[in-house]
Amino acid sequence: MMNAITKLLINRLISISFLLSFSHTVLASDILDLLGGKEAQVEIGKDKSLTQELRREIGSLNAEQVILFNFLDQGQYEKAFYQWGSAFDGTRFAYEPTGRALKAYLFYKVGLQINALEMLMSIQNPNTIKKEMRSFWKEAAPLANPSWQLADMGWDPMWTDVFGRQAEVQVKSRKIFDANDYTQIEALLRKSGENTEERAWLEWQLALHFALNGDAAKGSKVLSLLMKEKKNFIEPNLMNITAARMLYENGYLDAAVQYYQTVDKSSDYWFVAQEELAWSYIRKGEPQNTLAVTKSLVQPSFKALIGPETVFLRALSQLKVCDYKGASQSLLDYKSFFKPKAEKLESLMADNTEPVEFFFKSLEKNGRLPLVKLKAKAYELPRYVTRDEVLYRLSQRAVGLKAEAVKAAELYSKSLSGGTAKVGFQADINDIKVGTDNKYQTAKNAFYNRIKLLATEEVTEINQILQKMHIVEAEILQQVTVSQDIASTDKSEFDVKKGSTGGKARDVLKFPATEEIWFDEISNFKIDVKKGCQISKK
């Protein structure tokens, strides 16, 4: 009897030895099978095929690694995440592309998605990552996931095999291209899919490239294609103002005027569109219309929304019709609008973070928002803050990283009970938390610095226009002094400049303009000038 049992044991051992010698990649579960054990009855996750592949890749597994893979099999990603340090720290696998991809995969699954993508994209030679791991990544991180937009990463062409051409286009096209990046834009356009946001963005960049390089004809063609798209990924007001600018630059002032008038009042672009519309009128030799347009803009309630050039333009048109009283008032308006603004911006440049924090929180809460939504705080910030694409992207990255920093802190505090082998808080998870915090702070600093840069540019602009306003003042003085000599004196030939602004429908309503301006009257003023620069004989 004893002999029989001994024989059976020897046979079993021989079988085991044979199997072990047959393959170096004996799996822990095989051993479990051989020893007649059973796995816990748990729900098996779809990562089973991944872990099988990885088990084969690694070969013989230690107990900690077995535990990690079991967690993965069961879809318990948080536990697997906590287990990583015990299982793989210091191993060769942890530094291999597949190991790094697996670690990034765990980060992704526990909610540290920006970190995960950045970690993944930092892997050199992604084609050496195990095929199964790559396909799992592809499935786990669809392109619609916002972390693709937020991660700071380059693009190794080999990743195109993993995530596809659309991912490549999506990552590369996030860039705000320079005017000279035509080759890059064109190459990406060829790869982009039809009716995608990336394609629209690239076409938009292409239109800008042509416009900035003086090829308005090509720029207009691309822009008109974009404008005809059923689904507009680029804001229609931005496209309209761009079309108007192209026409203006090429001297088609009437057409430019029509396009400027299509920009919605509710848009942030409306104020700049009106300013440029006023420039178009002055170039057309219609200062009365410039006066009418700027009358709507130069209002105390709009002081946060208009640029310094608007007041200068108004003063210039007043000079053109010899409205010296009005021009003198414009000098005072300029001072009352832009002196406090310059002070606010200078305090921003000197580290007053309060308005920046307010703006950041508004972006965090609402996403992209128009400047008017910032109410009184808009006056303390550069007027382009809500339109600056770089700033918006920085804010979104900071918001994303802030959420991840919170998640990392949560993981760290849970690590006391979440880890399996280690007791107490895990230092490596604390490193992740600290690292994410640092990334968030970096993004936030970049956001702040960008606002400082915009503030500096705006103060410079205010200063430059201030110098021009001094010239206007000198011009008023000179013209007033010699006005008796330069003005026409023939009463029979009084010049009348009829305005053409305001409502254009057949059945317009006309009201006299008063000091009090109703909100519906904005951009509906019409000014006729009579006896401009003419003095009657007495």
Added chain:
Amino acid sequence: MKKILLTIVLSSLVLCQFSMASELMKDFDSLGGNSDLYKKAKALNPELRTQVVQNRIVDRRLRLELSPTYMNYWGGNPYLSSQSVGMELAFHINPRWSLDLSYTFGFQNDVTSEWTSLVNLGVVPDVDFPKSSLMGFVTYYPFYGKLNAFDTVIHFDLYTSLGAGTTELSFGNQATLGANIGLGIWWSQHLTTRIGYRYQTYEAQLKNGPEDLDMSSAFVSVGYML
């Protein structure tokens, strides 16, 4: 030594920035400070005529407006108190002119306390009840204005109209002339309200012979613009 130099350079940069800032503020202060200039400038005014020219919020070209109407009469026969409801159909040719068709139905024709007093004295005054009326009007809207209602601008028109039609009385139909003055408020592209005064005149058939009655009524309608 390097640290000291760096500190000096940085301090100079900061000072330079502050100095630039104060220069800018001084520059601002010097703008527009010439009072003599303003006095002279004010004496040289060109004539600037500034108007607000804006589109109507509600288009009233070639549109139909259907309005249920309530009218309360006074005047005319002193022994009769009448109220009516009806329907107005207005065809707006443009914001200045419209053609209107008005049908009213007298849902309440009561005798007054004066009639009762006379009856108590043994005199029974004769009355001829208006049962319904159908009239056509030509309406002219010469004046317009706007209201600011809780930061929403609403346009309105004052109008006047002249018309003719027929009134069905207790003792038969009578030709009727009428005139309105009213206020049309255009709340939205579809919702309207009219408040006004209507004058109507027709001949009532009484026992003592026909008598011209001049009826006045106040009306209010809430309409829908098609």
